[in-house]
Amino acid sequence: MTTLRERLIDLYYGATWLWRRRWNRLRSRVGLSPVMILFYHRVADDNPSSWTISNRGFTEQIDWIGANFEFVSLEEAQRRIELRYNPRPAVAITFDDGYAENCEQALPLLIKRKIPFTYFVSTGNIMTGKPFPHEANAPFQAPVNTLEQIRSLAAAGVEIGAHTRYHADLGSIDNEEQLYDEVVTATRDLAAAVGQPIRYFAFPYGLPKNLNDRAFEMCREAGMLGVCSAYGGYNLPGDDPFHLQRIHGDPQLARLRNWLTIDPRKLSVPRYTPETLVEKHAAPRYATEATGVMA
Numbered sequence: 001m002t003t004l005r006e007r008l009i010d011l012y013y014g015a016t017w018l019w020r021r022r023w024n025r026l027r028s029r030v031g032l033s034p035v036m037i038l039f040y041h042r043v044a045d046d047n048p049s050s051w052t053i054s055n056r057g058f059t060e061q062i063d064w065i066g067a068n069f070e071f072v073s074l075e076e077a078q079r080r081i082e083l084r085y086n087p088r089p090a091v092a093i094t095f096d097d098g099y100a101e102n103c104e105q106a107l108p109l110l111i112k113r114k115i116p117f118t119y120f121v122s123t124g125n126i127m128t129g130k131p132f133p134h135e136a137n138a139p140f141q142a143p144v145n146t147l148e149q150i151r152s153l154a155a156a157g158v159e160i161g162a163h164t165r166y167h168a169d170l171g172s173i174d175n176e177e178q179l180y181d182e183v184v185t186a187t188r189d190l191a192a193a194v195g196q197p198i199r200y201f202a203f204p205y206g207l208p209k210n211l212n213d214r215a216f217e218m219c220r221e222a223g224m225l226g227v228c229s230a231y232g233g234y235n236l237p238g239d240d241p242f243h244l245q246r247i248h249g250d251p252q253l254a255r256l257r258n259w260l261t262i263d264p265r266k267l268s269v270p271r272y273t274p275e276t277l278v279e280k281h282a283a284p285r286y287a288t289e290a291t292g293v294m295a
């Protein structure tokens with residue numbers, strides 16, 4: 001069933017279609033096409049929540065993305081941003097938290113089709129099976145991935161990423177020791193448990209208010225390749241490749257399509273830049289408004 005909101009999005013898409021086509025063609029011609037990174041949470045058919053997409057809906061999205069974009073790994077996405085060259089709009093798939101039901105259909109589908117993806121998990125939840133804090137008081141608490149499942153994914157070539165110990169809001173932590181445990185020690189514990197290096201980190205919740213400049217530094221110092229936010233925003237070749245901006249894998253295809261074909265309004269989402277970099281480059285660009293959803 002089409003909702004009014006979806007119809008309005010379709011109308012907006014139609015009204016801006018020519019602009020989108022021109023923008024994308026011009027960018028493609030000079031090798032400066034966008035590199036977009038999607039984040040999903042839970043793919044399941046029962047007990048839906050605002051961070052759940054159905055298996056059918058997910059498959060439809062993967063089919064549509066595959067027909068219109070190039071799938072790339074997070075590492076390849078970074079490489080293109082860093083090299084300032086990407087001739088065709090590319091999409092990288094990521095998941096956050098670690099929901100067990102993803103292993104039923106969604107992840108096997110991606111693996112079968114050889115579509116690369118990065119799977120960010122909260123170490124403590126995976127080790128103990130404890131529900132995520134944003135589900136602690138919900139009537140239904142979706143099962144968490146087991147360590148065995150995460151090891152199997154790693155063995156199948158999936159990039160496993162870190163997402164703190166118990167899905168902490170790092171924007172509210174200023175205690176150095178506590179922050180270090182969430183960012184560095186929890187990541188090392190995950191690497192030891194999985195048996196492979198953990199190279200990427202995703203900030204839980206991921207809005208500008210949930211990011212932490214010191215955590216950016218800790219990730220760099222610990223040798224991580226990059227960190228992900230989740231407030232929306234496109235990555236363009238030449239942007240900072242260490243901070244990867246992600247877009248919500250909206251369960252509604254109309255809204256996802258609106259994002260991925262370049263919504264002119266969303267090109268101006270301000271990129272969060274840690275204070276230390278702002279000082280260094282004297283180019284303050286702060287996000288003032290939350291534009292994403294829970295990550």
Ligand SMILES: [Zn+2]
Binds near residue numbers: 205
């Ligand atoms: Zn999360």
